[in-house]
Amino acid sequence: MKIEGPAVRLTIFLGEDDTWHHKPLYHEIVSRAHHAGLAGASVLRGIEGYGASSRIHTSRLLSLSEDLPLAVIIVDQEDRIRAFLPQLDELVTEGLVILDPVEVIRYVGRPR
Numbered sequence: 001m002k003i004e005g006p007a008v009r010l011t012i013f014l015g016e017d018d019t020w021h022h023k024p025l026y027h028e029i030v031s032r033a034h035h036a037g038l039a040g041a042s043v044l045r046g047i048e049g050y051g052a053s054s055r056i057h058t059s060r061l062l063s064l065s066e067d068l069p070l071a072v073i074i075v076d077q078e079d080r081i082r083a084f085l086p087q088l089d090e091l092v093t094e095g096l097v098i099l100d101p102v103e104v105i106r107y108v109g110r111p112r
Helices: 023-037 078-091
Strands: 005-015 041-045 069-076 096-104
Touching: 005 023, 023 041, 023 069, 023 078, 069 078, 069 096, 078 096
Parallel strands: none
Antiparallel strands: 005 069, 005 096, 041 069
16 A cells, blocks of 8 residues: 555544453454555553543552553544444544644555
8 A cells, every 4th residue: 555645634532441352452453454445553551640520630659640641543534434433433533633634755565
């Protein structure tokens, strides 16, 4: 697959403890994105944050919170990302889902 030029970045902010059928929600999102043939997905783990619940989640040593913030980032052509959004309606019951226009400069995989 080749992507170059205008694209869309889909970012899903969720908690590390969020699950889908007893599995990590981030794993289900990445698996579905892969199955949908999207260009790629990454999961980034935050060290501190808060969302709509206003409860701070942190990795600091003496903190009681273990539900650290995660961001699942997927970049692809806008029509392909928008076609994927209905799956997120099913999966993401808490969190934030955003779209940003981006410009892809380079997208090259490793040789197989």
